[in-house]
Amino acid sequence: MILALVEHERGLPAEASLEALTLARELASVEGTDLDAAAFGGDGSALADELGTYGVDTLHHVDHDDLDGYAPEAWGESLGQLVEEIDAGTVVVPSTDRGHEVAAHAGVTLDAPMATNCVAVEVDDAGAYELERHRWGGSLLEHARLTGDRKVISAAEHEFPVTPADEATAPTVTEFTPSLEADHLRVRVDRVEASDEEGIPLGEARVVVGGGRGVGGAEEYDQLEELADLLGGTVGASRAAINDGWRPHDDQIGQTGAKISPDIYIACGISGAVQHMVGCKGAETILAINTDPEAAIIQKADWAVVGDLHEVVPELNDALRDSA
Amino acid sequence: MNVLACIKRVPNTGAKIVLTDDNQRIDASNLGFTMSPHEECVIEEAIQQADAHGGSAHVLTLGPEEATEQLRTGLAMQADEASLLETDGSEWGPRATADAIANVVREMAEDGTEFDLLLLGNESADAANYQVGVRVARELGLPCVTGIKSLEVEGDTAIAGREIAGGEEIYEIDLPAVITVKEGINEPRYASMRAKMRARNMEIDRREPVGTAGAGSLEKVRLETPETDDSAAEILGEGPEAVPEIVEILESEVSVV
Ligand SMILES: Cc1cc2nc3c(=O)[nH]c(=O)nc-3n(C[C@H](O)[C@H](O)[C@H](O)COP(=O)(O)OP(=O)(O)OC[C@H]3O[C@@H](n4cnc5c(N)ncnc54)[C@H](O)[C@@H]3O)c2cc1C
Ligand SMILES: Cc1cc2nc3c(=O)[nH]c(=O)nc-3n(C[C@H](O)[C@H](O)[C@H](O)COP(=O)(O)OP(=O)(O)OC[C@H]3O[C@@H](n4cnc5c(N)ncnc54)[C@H](O)[C@@H]3O)c2cc1C
Numbered sequence: 239m240i241l242a243l244v245e246h247e248r249g250l251p252a253e254a255s256l257e258a259l260t261l262a263r264e265l266a267s268v269e270g271t272d273l274d275a276a277a278f279g280g281d282g283s284a285l286a287d288e289l290g291t292y293g294v295d296t297l298h299h300v301d302h303d304d305l306d307g308y309a310p311e312a313w314g315e316s317l318g319q320l321v322e323e324i325d326a327g328t329v330v331v332p333s334t335d336r337g338h339e340v341a342a343h344a345g346v347t348l349d350a351p352m353a354t355n356c357v358a359v360e361v362d363d364a365g366a367y368e369l370e371r372h373r374w375g376g377s378l379l380e381h382a383r384l385t386g387d388r389k390v391i392s393a394a395e396h397e398f399p400v401t402p403a404d405e406a407t408a409p410t411v412t413e414f415t416p417s418l419e420a421d422h423l424r425v426r427v428d429r430v431e432a433s434d435e436e437g438i439p440l441g442e443a444r445v446v447v448g449g450g451r452g453v454g455g456a457e458e459y460d461q462l463e464e465l466a467d468l469l470g471g472t473v474g475a476s477r478a479a480i481n482d483g484w485r486p487h488d489d490q491i492g493q494t495g496a497k498i499s500p501d502i503y504i505a506c507g508i509s510g511a512v513q514h515m516v517g518c519k520g521a522e523t524i525l526a527i528n529t530d531p532e533a534a535i536i537q538k539a540d541w542a543v544v545g546d547l548h549e550v551v552p553e554l555n556d557a558l559r560d561s562a
Numbered sequence: 563m564n565v566l567a568c569i570k571r572v573p574n575t576g577a578k579i580v581l582t583d584d585n586q587r588i589d590a591s592n593l594g595f596t597m598s599p600h601e602e603c604v605i606e607e608a609i610q611q612a613d614a615h616g617g618s619a620h621v622l623t624l625g626p627e628e629a630t631e632q633l634r635t636g637l638a639m640q641a642d643e644a645s646l647l648e649t650d651g652s653e654w655g656p657r658a659t660a661d662a663i664a665n666v667v668r669e670m671a672e673d674g675t676e677f678d679l680l681l682l683g684n685e686s687a688d689a690a691n692y693q694v695g696v697r698v699a700r701e702l703g704l705p706c707v708t709g710i711k712s713l714e715v716e717g718d719t720a721i722a723g724r725e726i727a728g729g730e731e732i733y734e735i736d737l738p739a740v741i742t743v744k745e746g747i748n749e750p751r752y753a754s755m756r757a758k759m760r761a762r763n764m765e766i767d768r769r770e771p772v773g774t775a776g777a778g779s780l781e782k783v784r785l786e787t788p789e790t791d792d793s794a795a796e797i798l799g800e801g802p803e804a805v806p807e808i809v810e811i812l813e814s815e816v817s818v819v
Pocket of ligand 2: 380382568570598600601604622623624625652653654655656657659681682683684685686687688689690691692693694695707780781782783
């Protein structure tokens with residue numbers, strides 16, 4: 239049996255979890271086995287209605303008197319116990335902070351190996367997984383072999399487009415009560431503090447204007463801010479610009495920053511290092527403005543302007559203001 | 563308060579990654595080496611916390627002799643001590659890596675150095691297995707939280723924040739604890755030339771790691787550079803003369819105007 243971990247908010251499954259579920263369903267169909275889901279808290283039956291669209295046979299709704307809100311070790315331990323109880327061969331989690339954290343704990347409980355950020359999985363005759371996974375944040379692919387009676391894998395984000403099952407199901411809801419000790423519950427979310435950030439978060443913006451070392455200074459970002467405003471977008475930056483103290487780290491796009499998926503990414507004064515580009519793989523289109531026609535970003539963009547951003551961007555802002 | 567900072571040496575790749583002929587590794591012959599940005603923050607955080615609460619910051623890596631370069635980066639940033647768990651350069655799986663780290667923490671405790679806080683990166687730059695921290699914690703029976711971007715220590719409690727959509731979730735954890743961090747938690751300092759010189763001559767504690775190399779049940783077959791669309795961009799023009807073309811694209815091709 240394949241078990242997928244589903245994160246949800248008030249009965250609505252999260253996008254990344256549906257992607258993981260899509261991979262899990264593929265595996266269940268190849269292995270000719272059931273597709274089950276596990277979810278914590280909330281309303282199990284409302285969630286089950288949603289999951290039927292994706293072909294889930296049984297939803298294991300995990301609940302415990304002492305489980306109130308997110309607690310990494312308790313969730314991981316519970317997931318591990320559930321896997322043993324229902325004898326699932328493989329657990330598929332989304333590549334989210336929680337997905338990886340819970341899976342790492344479950345991996346310890348189960349003494350099972352974990353393959354993170356998988357983009358493709360095939361099953362060989364012996365039941366081993368021949369998989370492809372991201373390395374270096376996705377700038378490299380690794381072909382690997384995962385063996386063992388129990389396997390934990392995470393589905394790389396944006397790699398498994400969410401697709402409904404050919405035939406919808408009416409999932410059975412089963413309550414699962416793990417046996418937890420005080421130690422499992424010692425780490426838990428104490429409170430949530432709302433951010434005072436204004437504007438559109440980078441990850442959700444339809445237009446992102448990125449500035450790199452070529453921008454030259456903190457004040458020079460004003461012109462990029464203006465361009466972003468005119469286009470209803472948000473400003474992002476490269477790590478080099480952040481290291482120079484021109485922008486806060488929240489603006490960083492890339493392997494160790496935000497992943498963006500706008501309709502257009504306008505990259506100004508950015509050379510196109512692989513660790514930056516993996517953050518913009520989700521961009522529909524890229525326009526680069528760079529003085530160097532040999533810059534790597536020119537290979538990776540759809541359109542490019544060879545020139546000084548300090549001349550191009552203000553002129554572009556003028557033109558957009560006029561046409562508005 | 564004594565803080566342990568765990569880091570990993572990795573090649574410093576640039577605009578293009580080149581593999582060795584057997585597709586097993588990154589061809590690093592023309593590359594320098596570095597550590598993940600998360601781990602630079604690990605070192606910075608260890609130093610700041612040790613300074614603020616009195617104690618020492620200790621950098622640790624499992625890796626080949628050459629990894630002393632990354633340890634010295636830590637020393638130059640003003641970490642107090644550094645330990646190398648010396649390997650012959652072969653890769654250690656996440657379980658083996660975690661066991662070796664847990665073991666050295668126990669060894670050091672027996673020798674009188676107890677760590678109140680063990681810091682690691684959320685995920686390594688290269689393999690990103692997202693689990694060494696959790697495994698170290700479970701091995702040592704310590705509480706653990708991952709992906710932390712703000713941290714304060716008050717008495718015996720760590721107040722740690724993790725970014726979520728629209729804000730931050732806050733954890734309060736009793737020390738000793740294992741915490742994995744993300745870039746952005748602090749701004750790592752640049753080491754001065756003098757500090758770098760000083761670090762060159764500092765003693766590095768060397769130990770043999772307990773355990774053995776080996777991938778375990780996740781075995782690498784080969785690496786591949788993913789296919790990218792390397793058809794060069796359509797050049798719209800040079801300098802401001804390209805502005806009408808840009809506006810045209812924004813209007814009709816991507817419809818954001
Ligand atoms: C493990 C690891 C993780 C990393 N994670 C990230 C990450 O998350 N995000 C990230 O961004 N980086 C990351 N990096 C760093 C990355 O490798 C690059 O160093 C960084 O992206 C370079 O930033 P840049 O393009 O702004 O700077 P540079 O490479 O210095 O490029 C500046 C560009 O600006 C152009 N230019 C200069 N002046 C002008 C002008 N007046 N007008 C127009 N163009 C101009 C130049 O031609 C050049 O192409 C990471 C590195 C490592 C090792
Ligand atoms: C023969 C062989 C083949 C391998 N093949 C693969 C493979 O196919 N795929 C694969 O993913 N891995 C493979 N590995 C192991 C891999 O290279 C990892 O380094 C190792 O598994 C640790 O995982 P990580 O660095 O990704 O851990 P993560 O859990 O991502 O690391 C989190 C944090 O742990 C700390 N940390 C990690 N490593 C060290 C270290 N050495 N010293 C000190 N602190 C450290 C750092 O703070 C890091 O930020 C192989 C190993 C061997 C022996």
